[in-house]
Amino acid sequence: MKIENIRPGDIEAESFRIIGELLGDRKLDPRYEHIIKRCIHTSADFDYADSLYFSEGAEERIARGIREGAVIVTDTKMAQAGINKTRIGKYGGQVLCYIGDSDVAEEAKSRGLTRSYVSMEKASRLGRPVIFAIGNAPTALMAICDLAEAGQLDPVAVIGVPVGFVNVEASKERLIRSGIPCIVARGRKGGSNIAACIVNAIQYSL
Amino acid sequence: MKIENIRPGDIEAESFRIIGELLGDRKLDPRYEHIIKRCIHTSADFDYADSLYFSEGAEERIARGIREGAVIVTDTKMAQAGINKTRIGKYGGQVLCYIGDSDVAEEAKSRGLTRSYVSMEKASRLGRPVIFAIGNAPTALMAICDLAEAGQLDPVAVIGVPVGFVNVEASKERLIRSGIPCIVARGRKGGSNIAACIVNAIQYSL
Numbered sequence: 001m002k003i004e005n006i007r008p009g010d011i012e013a014e015s016f017r018i019i020g021e022l023l024g025d026r027k028l029d030p031r032y033e034h035i036i037k038r039c040i041h042t043s044a045d046f047d048y049a050d051s052l053y054f055s056e057g058a059e060e061r062i063a064r065g066i067r068e069g070a071v072i073v074t075d076t077k078m079a080q081a082g083i084n085k086t087r088i089g090k091y092g093g094q095v096l097c098y099i100g101d102s103d104v105a106e107e108a109k110s111r112g113l114t115r116s117y118v119s120m121e122k123a124s125r126l127g128r129p130v131i132f133a134i135g136n137a138p139t140a141l142m143a144i145c146d147l148a149e150a151g152q153l154d155p156v157a158v159i160g161v162p163v164g165f166v167n168v169e170a171s172k173e174r175l176i177r178s179g180i181p182c183i184v185a186r187g188r189k190g191g192s193n194i195a196a197c198i199v200n201a202i203q204y205s206l
Numbered sequence: 207m208k209i210e211n212i213r214p215g216d217i218e219a220e221s222f223r224i225i226g227e228l229l230g231d232r233k234l235d236p237r238y239e240h241i242i243k244r245c246i247h248t249s250a251d252f253d254y255a256d257s258l259y260f261s262e263g264a265e266e267r268i269a270r271g272i273r274e275g276a277v278i279v280t281d282t283k284m285a286q287a288g289i290n291k292t293r294i295g296k297y298g299g300q301v302l303c304y305i306g307d308s309d310v311a312e313e314a315k316s317r318g319l320t321r322s323y324v325s326m327e328k329a330s331r332l333g334r335p336v337i338f339a340i341g342n343a344p345t346a347l348m349a350i351c352d353l354a355e356a357g358q359l360d361p362v363a364v365i366g367v368p369v370g371f372v373n374v375e376a377s378k379e380r381l382i383r384s385g386i387p388c389i390v391a392r393g394r395k396g397g398s399n400i401a402a403c404i405v406n407a408i409q410y411s412l
Contacts, residue, residue: 001376003348008320011372018371044369044394045251078399081287114214142209163250165224166217170207188250193284193399 015041023049032059035183038201042193051186058157058181062131062202065156069093070129072199074192075116075140075162079133082196087203098122116140124153132158135195138171145171145178157181159198161190221247229255238265241389244407248399257392264363264387268337268408271362275299276335278405280398281322281346281368285339288402293409304328322346330359338364341401344377351377351384363387365404367396 006014019040028036032054039048066072069092074080080097088095098104098119108115116137123130124147132155134140141160147153160175160182162168172184183198212220225246234242238260245254272278275298280286286303294301304310304325314321322343329336330353338361340346347366353359366381366388368374378390389404 001379003344003373003376003380006372007318008314008345011320015371041370043397044371044374077287078284078402081283082398108214112213114217138209139214164247165221165250166212167209168250170209173207174209191249191397191399192288193397196284 012041022046029054034205035059035198035201038197038204039185039194042197043191045189047187047189048185048194051189053176053182053184053186055176055180055182058183059202061157061181062159062183062199063206065129065131066093066199066203067091067206068129070131070156071096071123071126072131072133073097073120073123073126074132074195075099075119075134076136076192076195078192079135079195082193083133083199084203087206096123096126114139117143120144121147129156131156131199132160133195133199134159135161135190135192136163138162138164138167141171141175142167144180145174148178148180155180157183159183159195161185161194161198163190163194164188218247228252235260240411241265241404241407244403244410245391245400248403249397251395253393253395254391254400257395259382259388259390259392261382261386261388264389265408267363267387268365268389268405269412271335271337272299272405272409273297273412274335276337276362277302277332278337278339279303279326279329279332280338280401281305281325281340282342282398282401284398285341285401288399289339289405290409293412302329302332320345323349326350327353335362337362337405338366339401339405340365341367341396341398342369344368344370344373347377347381348373350386351380354384354386361386363389365389365401367391367400367404369396369400370394 019037072095074097080095083095104115104118108118117139120140120143160172175182225243278301280303286301289301310321310324314324323345326346326349366378381388
């Protein structure tokens, strides 16, 4: 295995070329190809060619939301860190995460809930259009569905890509059934990196 | 798929129980089981049961380094965000990342290098014991190897888990051959989440 000499600015394009080559004859939905390929680029995991679910219009809603300065709320500091803020900031948006807030921790403890759940309740009180990017906590998706069902939240869209073994798949399937505009990585896989990468794929296409 | 009612504090233990169940008869090296299982927990990807390489003594060096207040340097803000700082801070350590520094950006541009490469050079001038946690950039691993070969860097250890398609595997194999104490995810997979999770697995075992 030889190290290739490649200019820094060319690495990403070359990566996407290799991904295309490795996908071979596999056809991706052209509306979502930029998102699917960026998830593969982020993870080197070709499962994302099969597992990503897009509700009709969700991608356009997220794109429009970013252009109109919607707030992006994440469930982890990692997802928050992974989202490129330059363009989002230019459009008047922000990327927020409440998981580390002391009021969230206290309330979660006293009510026997996860901090992720309570941090979504806090986001529901923002009074601004919100795009959720959830890469870790199934309970964050459950909170979003609970709040939407109770008429207390109407998200622009939800990127629902928690990873793991406990309630992960069930929470993603509940999100899909809820009718909330969403992009979901079905199955156990996902992650904060995938949540951030989907936001980035959409903003880079603007 | 039903959502199970589980107490927030029990989710992680239940996840690890399920991972053990899914691993079945597969035996993991007991010295590294906590790290391998946490990588699977973070990614839902069982490839990590096979792909993780541990140079002799690297895990102990990282554990000792954390206890002795070594600095942890990451190549991305995401890996920095994903590392739990409470315990590291208690031992006198810090988690640093220079990728966003303007001097790094300027120097990278003028020398035609990646910011990742130059940020490792910056870390080599810290004058303190450094554990590197590299989850994104092959060029960060190349910089570490170049600096070590030139006698300008002697890391406590390197967690080398970049992800991707261009020079990723070659850079990881070079790190393994270099003799620098290291933990590596062989192949294309890895990521900032995996880099952070390996640091966390080791610090949680202290």
